[in-house]
Structures are given as C-alpha cells and as structure tokens.
Amino acid sequence: SYLDNTDNTWKLLGPGFLGGSSSGHSLAVYQDELYVGGQIALASGNAGQDIMRWDGTAFHPVGNGVQRNFNDFNGFSDVRGLVVHNGLLFACGGFRYASGVPAGGVAIWDGSQWCAPGGDITQGMGYGESLAFVGDTLFVLCGQYADDTFVNHLARYDGTDFIYTCSPVGITELPQPTTRPPVIRQTSEGQWQVSGLSAGQHRYVVMDALGRMVEEGLLQSGGQSLISTHGLSDGTYVIKIADDRAQRAMLIRR
Template sequence: MRTHHGLFCFRLLMLALLFTAISSAGLVQAVAGDVPPPALDSYLLPDGRVDLDALRAAGYQGPVNFDGYRLAPGTRMPVSDAKLPGDEFWIMTFPDPTLDGSASAAVVWDDQLVVVVSGVLYRWTNGNWEILNAEINGWAYALAVHGDDLIVGGEFTIAGGVVANRIARFDGQDWHALGYGMNDRVEALTTYGGLLVAAGEFTVAGAGYANRIAAWDGLAWSPLGDGLNDEVEALAEYDGMLYTAGDFTSAGPMIVNHIAAWDGDSWSALANGTDSDVQALAVHDGRLIAGGNFSSAGMVPAHGVAAWNGGSWSALGGGFGDWATCLADVDGVLYAGRGYSSGGALIYRWDDPLWTPMTGEESDLEITVMLDYAGLLFISAYSWDGDHGMYVFDGAEWSGLVGDGFSDSILAMTIYDGDLIIAGEFTHAGNIAAGCIVRWDGTDWYPLGSGLADDDDWIVALAVHDGQLYAGGHFSEIGGVPARNIACWNGSGWSALGYGLDGYSEYSPVRALVSHDGQLVAGGEFEYSGADPMDGVASWNGASWTNLEAGSY
C-alpha cells in the first residue's frame, strides 16, 4: 500500500486539531465510543470459530477489537508437497495461527520473537502470533532493541498516534518519537557504544544533516562524520568498530566501495571493498562476513559472500553462484540466504571449506530475513509472483510457517447485520474471490458484490451508520459502481456517496470513518468532493458532503 507521507501527516494533524476542538461529548467520544469496542474473543467459540448466535443476540453493530487475532477459512495446507532428502527430519515447530506474508525484519525483544510482516508488527508469545500494538501508518524495514525498548525504522510517519518520522520507540505500552526523526526511510538499526545507530536513505536526522547514517544518544541525533553517499542496507558491530554496508561508494572524500568501518571518530575503508553492493553482515568464527551481489572483495574472487578478519579479505569456498541477501550465525553455524535468481538452493550452510545447500532448487524465491532465535534459524521467503512463506530450522528439523486464509493484508473489520465484515488488500478469502471485502456468516465467506476490481485498490476503513455499511480506502469503482474512495453497502448492492472524496495526487484515500451525531464522518488525504474543497475531514448527511475545518464542528 502506497502513501504520500507529507500530505498524510498534514491530514492527520488537521484531524487531531479537529478532535481537540470537539467537546468531551463530541466526536472524540464517538470515535472511541461510549463503551470501548468489544474484543473479538467476546464472540468466539472454544474452537476459535465466531459465535454468530451470540453476536446476533447481542444486537451489536460496529467496530471490533481484533488485536492479536488472524482470520482464516478452512484447514491450513503444508508449505509444499515436494519431497527432498532429509524431509524425515522436518517437524512443525510453530503451530497455528500463522502469518500471511514474508517478514521484512525480525528481532528478539523481551524474550520474544518480533517480526514485521506487510508493515505490521507481530510477536510470538504463548504459542501464537500476536499483533504488537503496531499502529504505524507505513512500512517498517528494521527492528532493534535499545535498552529495554523496541526500536522500529521504516517509511512511516505516525506510530500509535504519535508523529514519528521513519523511526519510533515502543516501551511495551506506548509509542514515542525520537526527536524529529528522519526525512527519508530507515533501513537498518543497531547499537554501538551505548548509542542507537540508524541508517538508510535519509539525509537529515533530527534538526541537522546526516548522510544516510546517524546516532541517537537519548536526547538528540548526530551525524557520523560526513556520512555516506548512497543507501545503507546493513549494520554490524565487530572487533569494537561499527561496520556499514550498502550501495554507497564513499564516506566523505574517502573511497570505501560498499562497506566501511567507523571507530567512533572517523571512517575507514576495508581494503578495496567489494565490486558491487553488500546487503548483509554477520559475525562468525571471529570474522566479519559480508553477503551481497558482488563477485570480488578486496580484489579476491568471492561470489556473493566473503570474510574480513580485520586486515584482509578472504573467500568462503567458491561462494554459491548467487548473491546473499541474508546471513545468520546460529550456535556457531553460519547460514546464508540467497537472492532471487535463475535457480539454486534457497539456504546454504557453511561447512568449511564448502557451502552445503539446505533446500531444493527454487528459482522464484528470495530470502528476506534470517535470525537466530532461541537456537533456531528463523527464515522468511518471498516470491515476485506473490508467494511467500515463513520457516524455522533447528539444525536437523524444520517447519513451514505459512497461512492460506487471505491473499494479502487485512486492514479493517466490523460487524454488520449479524455478520463479520473483513476488508483490506486481499483478492481472495480462502478460495472465494473477494475484491478486498468479504463477510463471514459463521460458516462460510461471501463477497459483497464484486468488490474492488483493480489490483492496486484497497479498503482501510469500515463503519456502520444508519443501518448501512460504509467502506473507505483507495478506489474509483466498487461492485461495478463508480465511487471515489468511499461507498455504501445496503445489504444487496453498492452505491456512491455523491461525488465521493478525492484529491489532486494519485493517492488521496479515505482512511477513517465514524458515525457521529447522525452523520458519517470521514478522514483521510482527500482535498475535494466534486467542485467543493475538503480539508481531509468531512461529514455526510445522507445527501451531500460538508467540509470540516479544524474547530468548525
């Protein structure tokens, strides 16, 4: 899902100003409700199915708190039926519920595994995946632990209702900004010398310039020298120094070729560096291991992976024919995950002096995350065709972690007419064509008309108002009916709300809906309805839209 962060941040500030101007009996109370939305477990049977009889008896309509739950129809299927040598050793290490999607980052925090999947944070606790209060409005790419807190970096600008530009701190209950954050995305995080170090594509950190890398001392951001001239993709501490890797070729005036070391005062090169980008770093057997899309390191032939001992480069065998996207040391064993290519194994283990393939050949998958968690190798894989999976390997046994419920992310849920309504970015719920929105009657999934037809469209907000269901998001047509970013479902068909809500940029979605004081209120990034200007917050009276400027409602 794509967003325009600056405009979205402005709209959210407008929305916050509007809410501040409302009395305690007004819209803020309506958004939260006189009574908090019921938890999903209020309507669950012991076996996890939704108790529609209890739901209907309660007569409730409106939002549901589904934090910590994942919905899926039917029985999950194994990751693959393919037979490979060693299959007799594979077991299910993580039981259901599982996650839909590949992880972009993972870390162990508070003795729990935390992962980012499709921009949402989950933690593995008590044998289940649980959403980690991850109220961020964009993608997360990096995770780290600093002190007792979880640090998240990415492309978002809001975390838990707090303005937090591309980086935020979670203390277990609340989100906090780290100063003014960054002006572009954060892709890597680590700690070094008691400082939190962030790297990525930004050129400003806090109130000052910081080329792609900066350190946080708890109060303010500071640059690391002159920084780097291009994207940083990986960070690691080795032998008392901070190492950075990525697409860059210089640190200030110094040529460093894709990998550099920081000693606390200045940058230094690692011999001649590598001949192409470095995407992963790990420490193994007293050496720094670099993985990436290179064929040489320090003039030494090294296909996709090489070792640095503090003074010189060496190859690790003959490499493995592809570039390494991920590296991990698990109990003294080095593993490498390869990038998308024309073939070869997905995962390799270093058995000096050779790389041993740990899987069969896969031509269309790429490893996105590798992590040591409690002596297990945690792996996430992704396919450009949209397939994805999550796996665990303990050195002899492995298991697949993949869900088959929805084809993409769930972004909203509510109860309407006694049924559970689910909306998001998915095109299928189980084997049902869904068009980003479906209903569950306690037994089966059903589409709401034909839903959204464009693969780039999505629904992110649902509300029940005046006995009808309203959906907001990014779309121009729903159920074959032209409708700009918002529409109404009356139980049998979709209809537009006047001219809808739109903006001057390609993406001007409706992101929030609430029923208040006899009107439907929408919030988002829109700027007009027909010829009438709208400042990101508007109300619908059943016939027309009214602009709600801050303090006017």
C-alpha cells in the same frame, strides 16, 4: 484469526487471507455477519475483492467488491474503514468503484447491492482512511482534497441522502486481462526498476512483510522507471503498481 474462549487460544478463521500481500484493515458486524475489509485479492483465491463476509462457516463475496479502476480486479485497492449506520454498511478506502458503480473512496452496502453517496475523496493519491458518524453526519479521514476542495485530511459529507447511485444485484463474470503487466526487477545497485508501463502516471505502493504501506509514489510511463530503496531497511517488501496488475516481492540485503 479469532480467540476461542473454550481454551483461550487464537485460531485460524476459515482459510484466512490467501496471497502473499493480502491483509485485513477493518472489521464490522452487519446483519449478524462479520465483514472484513482490507487489501484482499480475488485473483489469489479469496472469496471477495477487498471485502468479504463471514457467516460463521465460510467467507463469501460482497457483491463484486471494490476496485481502483473500472472492472480492474488486479490493480491496487483496499477497504480501510467500515461502520454501520441506520441499517447500512459504510466502507471507505483506496477505491473508485464498488461493483462497477463510481464511488470515490466511500461506498455503501445495503445487504444486496453497492451504492455510492456521490463525491470523490480519491483525487490525486487520496483515499479514505477511516470513517465515523456524529449523529447523522458522516466524517471521513482522507487525503488533502475532497471534490476539489482542500480539506486537509478530514472531510464532512453534507448531503442529506447517502444513496446516490447503486449497482445491479448479483455478481458478474470477471473480465480477463488483455495486456501484459509491467516487469519489476532489482538492479545491481539494489534499486527497483519498472519497465513496460502503459501511458500516463502510475501509483505504486511498497508494503513491508507485515502488510504495512511504507512508501508510495508516482511513476511515469515510457522507458524504465526506478524506485529508490535508500530509505528502506533490510528485509522483504512487496511492490505493487496500482493500475497495471504488477506485483513482486523483493529482498533488500546490504
């Protein structure tokens, strides 16, 4: 939304964010356009994947956006921080790819393509929370590790050249899913049961009705996995399985 200073009221910006779990986390002005980052699902009908630009009339994609896994436009990812420095737009969040380029939590948009500085702050369940420059030095709030080094949630990029590798210019056709997503249901005891997971560990997140992440964890493949609801208050929540395109809204009422 935006504040219309002609009548001092808040108004909708275009269609807003489409999809029940879509939300915005960050804003920046770059090349005279408004960029918005967040948990924004392309599959829900939004113009971009986790990041879009507003030209004053409509939202547009920013390349192919960002993804947690390669070419995965259905799994959980987001853009949490945006900052402009030396003519480039820097983004951080819970992603590992930007338009197909490996980008471990930090990516750079130059106006036509995504680039990555190298390195990784998404090890384990890590992600970029916010970023800022002091002079020409980039600092990022993140998880506990950056490039296998314990940084205790704050990392400093010590490179001199931020552009390590870049994506092709343009927007490619989206891949079609080839496997069925897992099933999420509520048990008679009120817990959330997940079945049909593919091999390996799977990160899950729980969002409240305001789009805030209130819980996260790891599920194991095989059989059925349970997500406890004991620490959650009554209300509506969205559960997302990060790598398997599974998402469902659940109501807790005790």
